[in-house]
Amino acid sequence: MQTSALKPIARLLTKELLIAVLLLLGVSLVVFFILYLAPGNPFATLAGKRAGSNWHQIQDNEPSGAWYAQYLHWLGRVVQGDLGHSTRSGLPVFNEVIKTGLNTAFLTIGSILLTLLLAVPIAVYTARKGLTAIGWGLTAGSYILAALPSFWFGYIVIYICIHQFGVFPLAFGADASQWRGIYFLLPVLVLGLCSGTLSEMVRYLREELSRVLTEDYIRTARAKGASIWKHALREGFVLPVTEMVAAKIPFVLGGAVVVEQVFNWPGMGRLAWQAAQDRDFPMIMGITLMAAVFVRTGSLIKQVVHICVNPRASQE
Template identity: 55%
Template sequence: MRYIPLKALILTLLKELGLAFLLLLGVSFVVFAILYAAPGDQFNVLLEGQLPTEEARAGIREAIGTAQTWYGQYSSWLLNVLSGNFGTSVRTGLPVAAELLNVSLNTLYLTLGSMAVTLLIAVPIALYSSVRGHSVVISWPLTMLGYVISALPVFWLAYIAIYISIHSFDFFPLASMSESQGGNAWLYTLVPVLVLGLGSGTISEVIRNLREEMTRVMAEDYLRTARAKGASVWRHAFKEGLLLPVTEIIASKIPFMLGGAVIVEQIFNWPGMGRMAWQAAQDRDFPVIMGIALVAAAFVRAGSLLQRMVCTAVNPQQARD
């Protein structure tokens, strides 16, 4: 049995964590610079549409810290974040960290659930196609079905799902999560997950990449030897032909899943980061926008970290690349 390269895993983890810190630092600076240079202000939100006097403006600037220079504002924000304080929402007056914790978990559930839907559909099709070839009866129709589904826009699928839910199940999937009670409550969480999983455009990519990798691995000499000896071919092909491509695709598709989640959360009234980001952008709630940008970047980097750790566990040489 092959041992797990613990030293290589630790080195890879430390390297990826260092890169993640630099990435988050760069993302925070770029987002802050964009928000600082953006036209308009936050006074209309804070004063609820009232015409602010110059004294009121000065008081607001002092309260939210915008009276400082841009580098002073960024430095203060960065020091607060390093201590765990993401600031206070301009609109709600609540700590940004507490609000982000709730919505990020909802978005994480939506993203992971949709990825599971994608893999449950794409992986069996890819495996069957790689083993049986382009069968006209089964393999080719299934592959084409996967490509057609991937070509459908996520917003179109969302409205189709709403129509079917209302007319076929007598269920309205746009109620808030707290209002979803009774026997159909599970549908409220299932419908957005299915829509994002089917409409993210990932199914066709998984089928294509996984089929190519499995076809290549199945043709390797060591698998031919294993097959001749009567050993399990799937056990030998699992790591290189299935595990590595799947983790690589998951890591690369997380940004697209998060982008699709913004649309899905808006349409289905899902209390996640995408919906909160949309509202924060309308309200010019800069602390919330900064916090969401950091969490989204952390999600993306976590996917990359997972992919690197799996690659290192399967092939320690990856840690030296």
């Protein structure tokens, strides 16, 4: 965390920015091409079969062309900061993506925090005590939870809460003021438990922590009367947690699509689902870019943490 970490971080940020630009180009190109190949078009869904197959033509009075010409046209507008308008709602894509993106970020971060909240104590307990009966039970429990399909578990949770207890209203996000309260807890709970991340986190954190606890320098820490947990914190905890969170963001985002659908959560996942149904091409492109930025940001944060914790990583 000393000043020596600042230079490598600055270097990393420049490198990452460059990579991010290339990555966004690549991702958008691939997705655009897939959309071009995909059957259907926005106006067929809106206006029926008679609609033309070229969405630029109608939206912007632009001439149609080969797919790469359409891509370059789209790219030219994106560079100017214009992601276009939704073919379905006519709203600007950028605003929609940011608005729903924040909701999804909220859901994703919340559920990852919940996963950590469960995974860390289990991992620490089993790393310390070994697989005792309790440790084994906790580990098995984490596997079972991770194996539950979130769409099914989501409906079960809704059913239990609403029909048995009458606790949660059905219409999440129907009213902007309504989902501010505790209503966001259910989707966070379901995504946190069932995204498949929990068991992997438990396993990875346990392996890393128990490996680090047998390192020579931990023995030295005991020999000098220091806390082994304090010394194991960086390598045995901070590094694997950031590693795992960064690696799991894409999976959790994928899980969010389903969970948002189940809970009618006004997030990017539900928007993506809708946009795919509607062949809302500008929206799909916008969401794709946003998701790529999400994932890349996660990995960037991970790398910054690594540099701060482990000065060796910065000297490569």
